[in-house]
Amino acid sequence: LRHYLHTSRCVCRVEVWNSIYAIMTFNEEDSFFTVAAAVVFFMQAGFAFLEAGSVRFKNTTSILFKNVADAIIGCVVYWAFGYAFAFGNGNGFIGSHHFFLSGIGLHSREIVRWMLQYVYAITAATIVSGAMAERTDFRSYLVYSFLSTGWVQPVVAHWGWSDQGWLYSGVHVQSHNFTVRYRDFAGSSVIHVVGGTAALVGAALVGPRIGRFDDNGKIVRVSSYTTTMATLGGFILIFGFFFFNLASHGSLSQVGDGAVHGLIAANCMLASSGGAITTSFTKRFVDRKNGGHWSLVIAINGCLVGLVAVSASASTIYPYAALIIGAVAGLVYVMGTRLTERWRIDDPLDAIAVHLFGGAWGVVAVSFLDAELRLLYKGNRLSLVFIAWNLCGVVVIFIWTAIWSAIAFGVMSWMGVLRVSADVENKGLDVVTHGESAYAYLGEQKRRKSLHVLSVATDLSRLHTNNTDQRPSTNQLTTESTLANGILQNAEAECQDTSIQTPIILSTPSNNSRCSSLLPESVV
Numbered sequence: 150l151r152h153y154l155h156t157s158r159c160v161c162r163v164e165v166w167n168s169i170y171a172i173m174t175f176n177e178e179d180s181f182f183t184v185a186a187a188v189v190f191f192m193q194a195g196f197a198f199l200e201a202g203s204v205r206f207k208n209t210t211s212i213l214f215k216n217v218a219d220a221i222i223g224c225v226v227y228w229a230f231g232y233a234f235a236f237g238n239g240n241g242f243i244g245s246h247h248f249f250l251s252g253i254g255l256h257s258r259e260i261v262r263w264m265l266q267y268v269y270a271i272t273a274a275t276i277v278s279g280a281m282a283e284r285t286d287f288r289s290y291l292v293y294s295f296l297s298t299g300w301v302q303p304v305v306a307h308w309g310w311s312d313q314g315w316l317y318s319g320v321h322v323q324s325h326n327f328t329v330r331y332r333d334f335a336g337s338s339v340i341h342v343v344g345g346t347a348a349l350v351g352a353a354l355v356g357p358r359i360g361r362f363d364d365n366g367k368i369v370r371v372s373s374y375t376t377t378m379a380t381l382g383g384f385i386l387i388f389g390f391f392f393f394n395l396a397s398h399g400s401l402s403q404v405g406d407g408a409v410h411g412l413i414a415a416n417c418m419l420a421s422s423g424g425a426i427t428t429s430f431t432k433r434f435v436d437r438k439n440g441g442h443w444s445l446v447i448a449i450n451g452c453l454v455g456l457v458a459v460s461a462s463a464s465t466i467y468p469y470a471a472l473i474i475g476a477v478a479g480l481v482y483v484m485g486t487r488l489t490e491r492w493r494i495d496d497p498l499d500a501i502a503v504h505l506f507g508g509a510w511g512v513v514a515v516s517f518l519d520a521e522l523r524l525l526y527k528g529n530r531l532s533l534v535f536i537a538w539n540l541c542g543v544v545v546i547f548i549w550t551a552i553w554s555a556i557a558f559g560v561m562s563w564m565g566v567l568r569v570s571a572d573v574e575n576k577g578l579d580v581v582t583h584g585e586s587a588y589a590y591l592g593e594q595k596r597r598k599s600l601h602v603l604s605v606a607t608d609l610s611r612l613h614t615n616n617t618d619q620r621p622s623t624n625q626l627t628t629e630s631t632l633a634n635g636i637l638q639n640a641e642a643e644c645q646d647t648s649i650q651t652p653i654i655l656s657t658p659s660n661n662s663r664c665s666s667l668l669p670e671s672v673v
Contacts, residue, residue, distance in 0.1 A: 178401040179261045185396035186261075189268040192389035193220055193275065198382030200279045201587070202375045203446070203498050207577025208283045209587035215278040215290055222291065223271035223298035231270060232263050235303035241315035244307050265396055266306065269340055272393075273302045276344030279498030280352045284359075284574050287582055289561045293351070293554075301553050302343050305546050309339045316542045325531045331542045332519065332535075335397035337461035337511035338543050343550050345505025348496070349489075350554035355568050357495030359575065368490055371497070376445050383449035390456040391417055394463045409464055416463045416471035417456055423475025424455025424482070431483050454482040454503045458511035462519060470518040474511065481510045505547075512543050 197216040201209045223231075230248050237244030246252060253259045274297040278290065308314040309331050319330035333339050363369055394413045400406050428451030432444045455475030459466075462474070485502030494501070516536035561567040573581045580586055 179258055181401050182261050182265055182396055185392045186264040186268050188392040189265070189272070189389055189396065190220070192268075192272060192386055192393070195382045195385030195389055196275045196279070198378050198385060199449075200282060200382070200498060202377065202379030202382060203279065204282050205371070205577070206588050207579055207586075209579060210583050210585045211287065211578035212278060212282050213587070214287070214583060215294075216275055218291055219271045219274045219278070219294050219298070222294050223274060224267060226295055226299035227267045227270055227303070228263070229299070231299045231303040232266060233303075234300065235266060235270075235306040236262070236311050239307070239313060241313060241318065242307070243304055244311065244313070269336060269393075270298050270302050270306070272336075273340045273344040273347075274298050276341070276500050276504050277348045277351055280348035280496045280500040281355050282497045283578070284568055285351075285355055286561075286566050286569050287578070289558075289567045292561065293347070293557055296553065296557050297343075297347060301347070301550055302340070305343055305549065306339050308546075309333050309542060316538075316545075320534060320538060322531055322534055327531060329531065329534045329538050331538060332465070332515050333461045333512055333539075333542070334464050334515075335394045335460040337457060337459075337508040337515075338546050341457045341460070341504040341508030342512070342543060342546050345501055345503070345508060346547050346550040347554040348500045349494070349505055350551055351558050352489075352494050352496050352501065353492070354555070354558045354562050357493060358497075359571060361495045362493055366493060379446060380449060383452060387421060387452055387456065390421075390460070394460060397460075398464055412468075413463045415468050416459055416466060419468055419471040420455040420459035420463075420475030420478070421452040422455070423472045423477075424453070424458070424479040425449075425451035427451065427476045427479030428454070428482055431480065436483075450482060450499050450503055451479045454478045454507035457504055457507040458514060461508075461511040462515035465520050466515070466518050467520060470520075474514045474518065477514070478507050478510055481506045509543050509547075512539050515539065 193216055197213050200212045200216070204212050228250060232250065233246060233248040234244050237246035237248070239245040247259075250260070250263060253263075274294050277293060277297070281290070308316040310333075311317060314331075316331035319328050321328045358371065360369055361371060391414055394417055395410055398406070398409055398413065425448045429443060429448045432447045433441055455478050458474050458478035458481075459471050463471070466474070482499070482502045485506035486496075486499050489496050489499075489501050496502070513536070516532075516539045519535075558567060569578065569582070
């Protein structure tokens, strides 16, 4: 190469150096996008922590397994035909090439694109697991994960992100000689509206958890297991959203790419902060009916809904606009949770409010605040066409996802495999469905406490039998013996049934001070 450069004409030297630079650029970009895909994949761990911290501990293994299933099933399905439907050559509706990645070379750059789009697709599937947690049959969830990653989301991705997609192709405005294209930079609708819509339909069809609403339809609060784990999951997701949006830019080494990446990161953080601020203050000062607290879980969801909303426009808006989008997204989230509760839809993680409502607002917001086509500033016909086209896209995506979700969940509900039985739900899915408890040490503590109660109840029965010096009246003896036998039977049942993962709570009648005094305070 050195000899060629010294013996060739100057123009040839420039061409050679340009070729070398292009090769180096491609390698850098491919390496960056591969690493970005790995970071976005790590968001699955964020979802796992967030969901495990938000459900009761008797269903932790089940929700973790669903996150694992999304990753492993989605990988095979997206390799087989999901990517072909999304980005294979085809028509405006669907792609039809590259099934099983056929026609792609061994070291093709297309493999990098497949990896990145695969981790995007499984994100949409994972959203549903939180909304339907603690009562959904594991088999039915596997069917949904297959359908979402292999069909529903890839078709939407083809519409909005493929060069051939009808939404991305847009409409041409003759008066301005400009083509208005659908704008969803990093998946506010292509990822989050799809997942949020499926979560809405699934949660509605599977029904609320036992005890979530009383007989009068009033909400019964179900506390999450650990905010520590939920917070860790939230931080992992926030970190992953940076790479989610940075990778969506699609370029690394062109002039100005570094500045665009900085803008994307700044907008993500500002939108996240705006969402957390509005949700936290709304919970504290407006929602006084439920105590008016500074809620950590609400703040985390506020961060996430801000990030979901800004994903549609992170590269094309000013930082102040990102803060506005995030702040309004926080209010949209609060209204979304109120609506789902009013509709008696049980969503343990508020996934519907975060992803469906937040994602839809993000696509609408880019129509108003985009730096190039700002409806609030220009108000011309081109801006009106832009907002109409984006609204059309959100509505069509919602309808498409809702139809297929209703078909899938509806058929499984009709077959009786969508929801577990009441007995399994009460005992918990971990031990009954998976044979594994996420917190084995808690089960051992419960068992030891049961043995302690058994010992106390046995001593209580013997006391009534052997107490001949101060024998109580016949009625009192009968009452106390009945109580002692009841405690004895319950304790024996607890010792034999280790699948019941609810804390032992014993109560004694307030008017029976004799029996209460015989039980240790810790047991009572």
